[in-house]
Amino acid sequence: MAVINPPAWQQAPSYPARNDRLALSGLLGYPGNSADEASPMRVRSGVKPSYQQYQLKVRAAGTPNMTVIVSGGFVVVDQRDTGGQGVYVCANDGDVTLNVAAAGGAGQFRKDCVVASVYDAEYVGSLSEWKLEVIQGPYAASAGATVRGTLPPNCVPLADLAIGPSQTSVAAGNITDVRVYAVASGGILPVASSATPARPHPGQVFYQANTDTFMYGTAAGALAALVPKATAWAPIVLSGAWAATGLAGDGPPSARITHDGALQLSGLMTGVAVNPGANASVGTIPAALIPSMTYWVRGLATTSVAQNYARIAVNPTTGAIVLTNGSVAVTSGGWVQLDGVAGRAY
Incomplete structure (x- = not known):
């Protein structure tokens, strides 16, 4: 309710809380869902990033039981009862222990979800509060068939809990971290690869902590890998009768990834006879x-000056190298020169 002619000592009249929510929204992240295009004042909800991502982290009790513990931290929750009404900034100042409902009987599996949720009587219902809670999922006949229950519209999921038949405790292995982190538009977002948001901001960079890789958002709303930096030369582990020549000036057979993501091989080695x-x-x-593909690498030669090309095929699962000879027979003791950039490796 507005104040008419407030006293001089009062800095400002009263105003709707939505004004603050909208002001905060303007400072926060890019909308992360295709449905948000029709509501451009929405932002991406999420937990505040921290050094070791401990904010609102869900963990098992010291002695596992049917509870989980949520650590302190800040979370930004978008208002989605009506949409476009700004965000709630919620703070938890210490560990909170949450009870998990008893497990079902034989053949009953479920996926519970720990969330930070906001209820606002200005829009729906009679409650005006935010809280940490466990939303129980429906039962399924197998762990793979479980799904989350119905989550509150204004919430940020923090962790999924795998609950099996007759389970009596929630251990670390039952907890899957599903937090998304809220940052300013364009900033680097630390996140697990499994929780990288859809429709990222064009140019937004994601550091996927579990794979130690960087991804970025494209103009089409998709994800693409950042070009990896060049790696140091690493020795190829030769097998059978293949060996480095050991001659002065001949580098050992080695491989690296170049600055533009190509596989490069180098070095001189001798080997067995290989017919055309x-x-x-x-x-x-x-x-x-x-x-992840087959490459051609130059070149193959006998002990004479005759030269041709060989195909170096690298198994994308095991990394095994198979050389396919060209048209010139190689005698035992002939040499193979690896000297080429062989296309993109990733």
């Missing part, structure tokens, strides 16, 4: 460099 069109197992690419 035949294959030979050479060795293994370091696991961190395993590409």
